[in-house]
Structures are given as C-alpha cells and as structure tokens.
Amino acid sequence: MTWIDIPANSPFGPGNLPLGIFRAGDEDPRVGAAIGDQIIDLAPVAHQRDDSQVFAQPSLNAFLALGRPAWQATREWLLDLVRNDDNRSDIEPYLIPQSAVTMLLPFEVADYVDFYASEHHASNVGRLFRPDAEPLLPNWKHLPVGYHGRAGTVVASGTEIVRPSGQRKAPADDAPTYGPTQRLDIEVELGYVVGSPSTLGSRVAVEDFKDHVYGVVLVNDWSARDIQAWEYVPLGPFLGKSFATSISPWVVSLDALEATKVPLPPQEPAVLPYLASDELTNFDITFEVRWNGQLVSTPPYKEMYWSAAQMLAHLSVNGASVRTGDLFASGTVSGAEKNQRGSFLELSWGGREPITVNGEERTFLQDGDEVTITASATTPDGTKIGLGEVTGRILPAN
Amino acid sequence: MTWIDIPANSPFGPGNLPLGIFRAGDEDPRVGAAIGDQIIDLAPVAHQRDDSQVFAQPSLNAFLALGRPAWQATREWLLDLVRNDDNRSDIEPYLIPQSAVTMLLPFEVADYVDFYASEHHASNVGRLFRPDAEPLLPNWKHLPVGYHGRAGTVVASGTEIVRPSGQRKAPADDAPTYGPTQRLDIEVELGYVVGSPSTLGSRVAVEDFKDHVYGVVLVNDWSARDIQAWEYVPLGPFLGKSFATSISPWVVSLDALEATKVPLPPQEPAVLPYLASDELTNFDITFEVRWNGQLVSTPPYKEMYWSAAQMLAHLSVNGASVRTGDLFASGTVSGAEKNQRGSFLELSWGGREPITVNGEERTFLQDGDEVTITASATTPDGTKIGLGEVTGRILPAN
Known part of the structure; x- marks a missing residue:
C-alpha cells in the first residue's frame, strides 16, 4: 500500500x-x-x-x-x-x-475554547465538587457547556510544566493561603482545529462542521484542582487552568478519521433544532494515559455525549465568529468504568482513593512525574489511525 | 503649550x-x-x-x-x-x-481576560442573579475574580452589533427555548493593553505593572443576560458575552494618565502578599454613557476595588505568560449611586425598574438603539485627558 x-x-x-x-x-x-x-x-x-x-x-x-x-x-x-x-x-x-x-507547536492558537462534553466526567466532577446537589446541572443536557481558556499558554508536547502557585482554601480553613498547588491534575481531551473562518454575526450549522474544522490534536489540559475549587464561582475556571495546556504535534485530518466514525449515544431530552442532525457522530478513538510509564486509564471517545459538530454549532449560534487557528477541545474524556477516567481527580476520587503507580501510591501529580497520552482509532477494515502523543513532565514550583 | x-x-x-x-x-x-x-x-x-x-x-x-x-x-x-x-x-x-x-481596531488582540473588579457591580449582580444568597461570594475580596473572553470577537468602535440568538430559560419555564436575546445589555469597562510579554512559568509582580502594560482603551462588553443566566453554571459566561466586545480606537498611555492616579479604596480583609503594595492606585476617570444620545450614567473608575496592577499580578501568579496584544478589562464599572451604574441590568434593576430614554421607557436594548461611552480624567492642574469614545448600534437578529 x-x-x-x-x-x-x-x-x-x-x-x-x-x-x-x-x-x-x-x-x-x-x-x-x-x-x-x-x-x-x-x-x-x-x-x-x-x-x-x-x-x-x-x-x-x-x-x-x-x-x-x-x-x-x-x-x-x-x-x-x-x-x-x-x-x-x-x-x-x-x-x-x-x-x-x-x-514544535503545530499552529498559532487563535481562541481556545474548552467544552465539558463527557457525561461521565461532568457527573463525576459534580459529585466531587457539589456533593449535596444533582451531579449534572439543569443546562447540561440542553447545551454543550463550555468556556474560553488561555490561548497564549497552549504549548507543544514535551514542554515542561512548572507547578503553578496560587490561592487555595480548604472548606475548613478560615482564609485562603498562597502556595504551590497540592492537586495538580491532567485532563485527557480531543482538540478540534479550525481552518476556515466564519463571519461575525452568522452561525455555523451542524452540517457545515467539515467546512470549518480541518482536524484534531490530543490535548492535556493541566489543572490545579485546589486553585480551581476556590476561584471558580461565579465566572468559571481561570488560574486553575491557564498555566498550561499541552497539545500533540501532529494534526490528524477529519478525512483520515472518517472511517472511524460511530453514532453518537442517544441524546435525551431532544436537543433544540440548531443542535439537531440525523448524522451526529463521535470517533471511535481510545486514549491511553501513562503515568511515569504505567498505563493507568483508557478513556473511550465514542461515549462522549455531545458531538464536535454540535460544539461548533453552539459556539457560533450567537454570531460569534471562528478564525483560522481556533482550537476547541472536548473537555475531559471519561468512560463509564473507573479505569476509563480521564483525570486523576476522578481516578483517585478527589484524592480519597489513591492509585498505585509503579508500586507507589498516588493521588495527584508530584514533581518529576511525567504523563504521556496517546490515542488511536481503528477503522472497520482494521486500519489503525494514530494521533501520536502529548507528553509533559512536572517541574517544581518557582 | x-x-x-x-x-x-x-x-x-x-x-x-x-x-x-x-x-x-x-x-x-x-x-x-x-x-x-x-x-x-x-x-x-x-x-x-x-x-x-x-x-x-x-x-x-x-x-x-x-x-x-x-x-x-x-x-x-x-x-x-x-x-x-x-x-x-x-x-x-x-x-x-x-x-x-x-x-480601525488599534491592535490584534492576543488573549482577552475580563475581570469583575467593582464591588458595587459585583454586589448588584449578586443580588439580581442569586437573590437568596450573600451578594459577594466568599472569594471576591481575596482575589480579583476574572475569566477569559473571546479575543476574536473584539471589534472596533462603530462596528454594528447583530442581536445574538441562543438558549434562554426563565425559571418558570420547563425547558429552554431558542431565539434572539430579550435582555441585550452593555458593560462599561476600562481595558488594559499589554505590550511587553512575560515568561511562561514566572509571574509579574504588582510593582512591574508598567513594564508590561502600555495603556488603556474603553471597552463595551456587550452582554445577553438571558443567555448568560442559563448557561453560566458551572464554567462561567460564554455565549452571553462572546458575540462582541467593542473597544475605542485610541490607546491612551499609562504615562499620559499618570497625573490622574488616585489611591485605591481600602481593601479589607488584607490581601495576600503577592497582591499587596504600598502604592495601589486607580485612575480618576469618569465615564459617560449615552443611550440614543441621552446621558444615562456616569460610572466613576476611582471606586474600583481592585487595581489593574493587582489584576495582572493575579492573572500571572500561576505562571501564565502574557503576550503583546493581550487585553484585560476591569469588568463593569459601577459607582455607589444609581446613576453611576455601568450596565442596564443594574440601571433597570433586572428589568423591573425601567428608565426613561428620550421619553420612552427602556430596560434592555432594542434594535436600532445606539450606545456611546466616553470617558476622561482630569489632572490636579486641570488638564483633561480623554479616552475618546466607543460606540455601537444594535442590528436585528439574523
């Protein structure tokens, strides 16, 4: 061949x-x-x-x-x-x-948007961050929840990640303290790379997804959970995420992935017409997450609740334009099983259930730890389409 | 002279x-x-x-x-x-x-961050959006709350604003509906323009503010309050803001504004050391908001709770780097008096107290409405330093 x-x-x-x-x-x-x-x-x-x-x-x-x-x-x-x-x-x-x-970084990132499209992930995080409430908030099944991240700190795979410092406040503390994060985490995501721009004031229909999006990269959206938990009300995550987002070096085209498409899981309740289509799909991509070399999780992309075409349709439904170089990511990919969770927050259940990595108990990342995420899809005829890897090692706080 | x-x-x-x-x-x-x-x-x-x-x-x-x-x-x-x-x-x-x-747009916007630094504004919004709770959330006086906005939809003054559509759900409704926003609003803000970049992994100290920030622009952060109210939990505002942010064409240097500095209002409780300085200041800038030509509000910048140097120190404390062209805005500037509020959400108290504009009752923006914001500061010797204007007119939804 x-x-x-x-x-x-x-x-x-x-x-x-x-x-x-x-x-x-x-x-x-x-x-x-x-x-x-x-x-x-x-x-x-x-x-x-x-x-x-x-x-x-x-x-x-x-x-x-x-x-x-x-x-x-x-x-x-x-x-x-x-x-x-x-x-x-x-x-x-x-x-x-x-x-x-x-x-090197494969493209100059224009705007970076991070969605929250895995029902398993959103439910897990809801249980952990808001234990006394319904895990999914009322809007979650009506729209793909998302927010803007920091484009200027999207970095190439291999870039070393300095442990971020900031404000943390445990519920039992009277006041916040300043210091290095104690809950440094990963988020395993798929990122979509926009090629063709759209016009300010008009929207991109679900059907027009492939006219605007060229392909995908792997994303590790590093997260500081203690900083995030204290800062995130009411305007969302900011410094808990903005210190670094790593992406893989190779952009795999949607055309290369075409044969790996699978139907989206059912959406109930039915979505509004601007999010509806007869051909909603995911890719049958499986991620592999290695913590200091040990395989700790295998998140499945095919279980994502919202399709990427719906994400783009929602992002632009208010007339917001997209530009060449825009990156929008799926949000953490987590499957139904424990060994399919795409963050250590979930894998260690908020730090309460340590996992064993090379014989050591771990909850969140320690200095010197390295995380490598790979992913690939397989077509029905057995052809493997790989996405390569995104990797990063943690340096001590400055 | x-x-x-x-x-x-x-x-x-x-x-x-x-x-x-x-x-x-x-x-x-x-x-x-x-x-x-x-x-x-x-x-x-x-x-x-x-x-x-x-x-x-x-x-x-x-x-x-x-x-x-x-x-x-x-x-x-x-x-x-x-x-x-x-x-x-x-x-x-x-x-x-x-x-x-x-x-034209004076600079290419790299990352856009929007803060929330007016105590009057945050308290008013808290009372309106969360009537059963304390208006200020526990973190508000410990850190300048902020989030990332959409850089690609920052537009030049004079750009016409297409009324955005999206999902809205009133508390009494069973499910969200799709349509043009019924609560189109403004936010009067001051925007800071970054010139010199910083290094990923290091922070910008409060004292180094002027090494990185060149000057300021006027900002009108157009907002769709019904879209925002439904979407904003748990990850913050997204489509309620991302359709357009207008900025003034002239960038006024910090050096030109130097003589208009005034001490920051007292901060209590004391802030953490990375946010502390003996020389925290605001500018003595007064905005004028004209709705179809009629002066409706005069927000005072000198009452802002957080200084811009604290915003930058906070934004970068986790090691996030800044780039040439970054824009960070103060958040809505509102004073203590009703006629000093910097949004129509506040001026009309959530739409319940219409204001009279050229003899007509108004709450939020109607198609064809035009909003023009001007601002100026005066030095102790009486010299006026103007910021020019930012203006925009509302077009009907597509």
Whole structure:
C-alpha cells in the first residue's frame, strides 16, 4: 500500500498522513507529514504546486486558511506520493527520521475554547465538587457547556510544566493561603482545529462542521484542582487552568478519521433544532494515559455525549465568529468504568482513593512525574489511525 | 503649550497623544497620534527614526512589543513635536483631520481576560442573579475574580452589533427555548493593553505593572443576560458575552494618565502578599454613557476595588505568560449611586425598574438603539485627558 517502510503498529500508516511543524537543526521550521517513523519534508516536495508556500511556514495556519477543497486536494496528493511507487526516487531524498527533528507547536492558537462534553466526567466532577446537589446541572443536557481558556499558554508536547502557585482554601480553613498547588491534575481531551473562518454575526450549522474544522490534536489540559475549587464561582475556571495546556504535534485530518466514525449515544431530552442532525457522530478513538510509564486509564471517545459538530454549532449560534487557528477541545474524556477516567481527580476520587503507580501510591501529580497520552482509532477494515502523543513532565514550583 | 489648534474641551490635548490605527482612503492602514481633532501621520514623520517601521503597520502590536523604554522615548518625541514651534513646518503636512479617516481596531488582540473588579457591580449582580444568597461570594475580596473572553470577537468602535440568538430559560419555564436575546445589555469597562510579554512559568509582580502594560482603551462588553443566566453554571459566561466586545480606537498611555492616579479604596480583609503594595492606585476617570444620545450614567473608575496592577499580578501568579496584544478589562464599572451604574441590568434593576430614554421607557436594548461611552480624567492642574469614545448600534437578529 506504500513504498515507504512503516514499522508494525505505527500510528502513522499511509492513510493517516498528519501534518505538523518540525525543526531540523538550524533550519527554519516548516511543515512535514508523518509517515511511519519518518517525515516528508513538504516544502521542497511541493515546490511545483501553486500552494507550495504554505508548507514553508513555521505554523500550519496558512495551510489551514486554504479551506476544505485545498485540504482535500492536499490529501489526495499526499496519498498518491506514498502509494505510488513511481514517486519513490523523487520523494526519498526528502524523508527525514522523526528522531532527528524537534516538533514544535503545530499552529498559532487563535481562541481556545474548552467544552465539558463527557457525561461521565461532568457527573463525576459534580459529585466531587457539589456533593449535596444533582451531579449534572439543569443546562447540561440542553447545551454543550463550555468556556474560553488561555490561548497564549497552549504549548507543544514535551514542554515542561512548572507547578503553578496560587490561592487555595480548604472548606475548613478560615482564609485562603498562597502556595504551590497540592492537586495538580491532567485532563485527557480531543482538540478540534479550525481552518476556515466564519463571519461575525452568522452561525455555523451542524452540517457545515467539515467546512470549518480541518482536524484534531490530543490535548492535556493541566489543572490545579485546589486553585480551581476556590476561584471558580461565579465566572468559571481561570488560574486553575491557564498555566498550561499541552497539545500533540501532529494534526490528524477529519478525512483520515472518517472511517472511524460511530453514532453518537442517544441524546435525551431532544436537543433544540440548531443542535439537531440525523448524522451526529463521535470517533471511535481510545486514549491511553501513562503515568511515569504505567498505563493507568483508557478513556473511550465514542461515549462522549455531545458531538464536535454540535460544539461548533453552539459556539457560533450567537454570531460569534471562528478564525483560522481556533482550537476547541472536548473537555475531559471519561468512560463509564473507573479505569476509563480521564483525570486523576476522578481516578483517585478527589484524592480519597489513591492509585498505585509503579508500586507507589498516588493521588495527584508530584514533581518529576511525567504523563504521556496517546490515542488511536481503528477503522472497520482494521486500519489503525494514530494521533501520536502529548507528553509533559512536572517541574517544581518557582 | 502647542502650536496646533485644539478645540476647547478636546479629549486629546497636547499631553495625551494616544495612538491608534487609521485608514485614509485607499491607503494602507497605519499608526497615528491624536491631537485635537487631527491625527499626526506617524509613519512619514518618523522616517528618520530607528523604529519608524513600527508606525507603518496596520496594528500597534509592533510598537507595543518594543517595551517601556521605547514607549517613553516615543512619548518624549511626540511631546516635543507638538510643543516645539520649530517642528511646525515639518509636521503640518502630515496632519490629517480625524473626520477624513476611518479608525480601525488599534491592535490584534492576543488573549482577552475580563475581570469583575467593582464591588458595587459585583454586589448588584449578586443580588439580581442569586437573590437568596450573600451578594459577594466568599472569594471576591481575596482575589480579583476574572475569566477569559473571546479575543476574536473584539471589534472596533462603530462596528454594528447583530442581536445574538441562543438558549434562554426563565425559571418558570420547563425547558429552554431558542431565539434572539430579550435582555441585550452593555458593560462599561476600562481595558488594559499589554505590550511587553512575560515568561511562561514566572509571574509579574504588582510593582512591574508598567513594564508590561502600555495603556488603556474603553471597552463595551456587550452582554445577553438571558443567555448568560442559563448557561453560566458551572464554567462561567460564554455565549452571553462572546458575540462582541467593542473597544475605542485610541490607546491612551499609562504615562499620559499618570497625573490622574488616585489611591485605591481600602481593601479589607488584607490581601495576600503577592497582591499587596504600598502604592495601589486607580485612575480618576469618569465615564459617560449615552443611550440614543441621552446621558444615562456616569460610572466613576476611582471606586474600583481592585487595581489593574493587582489584576495582572493575579492573572500571572500561576505562571501564565502574557503576550503583546493581550487585553484585560476591569469588568463593569459601577459607582455607589444609581446613576453611576455601568450596565442596564443594574440601571433597570433586572428589568423591573425601567428608565426613561428620550421619553420612552427602556430596560434592555432594542434594535436600532445606539450606545456611546466616553470617558476622561482630569489632572490636579486641570488638564483633561480623554479616552475618546466607543460606540455601537444594535442590528436585528439574523
């Protein structure tokens, strides 16, 4: 199916071809496509194409702005490059081992929105943060709850995370204190990358999702639960989240994931018409969360309550425009089972049920800990579409 | 004090010299300084200066990124241009009437944060949204509550505002309905414009405020109260705010406002050390809010509970970095008196106490309504430092 050697079980087979930004030595950062454990250096390979300049950029934004017809044409071109043996001699000089480069942030993030679309996660957090009330608030099944996060602190996978400090107040304390968070956590999410902008004052219909969204990245939305719990009323999370959000380096296109779509779980009560569609889907993506190398959770994306197309339709229903480089994330992905929870808050049940990591009891993150999230989907014919990984290690507070 | 004719009571006297982006006819947008009712076209005037290129840009971001020593040097240069009669023949050819140009968004907004720093406003909103509870939540006097807004929908003054649609649910209703907001409102705010970035993982001390913040703009944070009330638990305002935020075209420097500083009202209980300083101040700025031309409110900035330096120190205390073009706003400015309230939610007490506008009873905004906010401060020697205006008219829902 391709003339390129691809290691067994690689996330990046010949049907995937995700795009990212790499830096090789002192050369200018530019666009590459991942295949197996190599990168196709697209700027020189594309030099005879009209759109070749978009691949010589230090971010994917110029490519993303081209829009869906160009995304599709690029995918067809890339598929032919790797499938057709006639291209071998032309392309082989431009294959670079992934191990020889540094992967950078794949795009400049415009606005970053974080949703809250897993019923299991929202229910768990409701039980933990508001133990005396219904776990789901009254609006939760009527609209995909979301809020804006900090775009300027979205960082590339591998960026070390300095333990944040801030105000915390336990219920038993009289007053807040200042210091490093004692409840540093992760959130396993899928992030959607907007390519084509919309117009201020108009909305994006559920059906038009693929005209605006190019693809997905893995997201780890690091969270400081003690800071968040004290600050979040009435205007929502702020410093408990804004210190860092890590994303994976490879943007996997919606077209590559097309065959992994599965129907959305039933929505009851019925949603309002602007959120309704006969074709609401999730991707059959399974995440793997490794804490210092040990697999601790396998959140399933197919159980998410709200589809990404509904998230975008809701985000824009008030006329808010989207821009090239907008990132909106699903919110923490948690499944029904304990070993499918996408945050340590849930896995350790608020810190009350430690889990064993390499023989040590853990609740929240300690300095030096490393978390790596990988994910992949499998098509009905058995083809694996991997999303790569997002990883980060905790540094002590400054 | 200047060789330029300045109309009586102009907001833009020779000590102000705010910067903005103007477009004259078909020419490329570029940087101008306001003086009286004219603009100094800075790109040609600065052509012999090292930093002249920053004035030929379509946004202030390149200038803002130069940092405080360059901001101060530019101010000294501009003050000399307008004060020293020797410059008259060199500069006069580059004076353009403000009436002959279009003012654009003055800078590309990176991240937008909205605070909630007026005790009068937070108390009023608490009484209206949570009538059965204490108006101020327990965290309010310990930290400047804030949240992220949508940077991509910050628009230039004069941009028409399409009435947003979305989900609303009155307490008596069984389920939410979809439609145009019935409670379209304003929020009168002061916005702070970041020039110099900070480093991820480190914080900006209260004392370092002026190293990072260049100046201020007027902000009207349009709000749909019915959408907001239904959506805002537990993650805060989202679509109730994200459809549009209007800002004034002229960025007034902190240095121009220096002489208008007044001590901050007392803070009790004492704040944590990272928010403390012996020199906490507000600006003695008074806003004027005109609804279809009629003056309806005069919010006083000097009564704000939290200082802007505390807002920035808090925003970054967790290590979140700031970038050139970040905008953080004060939150609604409301004074103690009814005619000093900075939102129609408060002025009409949740819609229950209509106010008379040009002989008509009003609570929230109707299609075709126009709101114009102006503001100015006065120095102890009687010099007026104006902020110009931010205006917008409501278009019917799409």
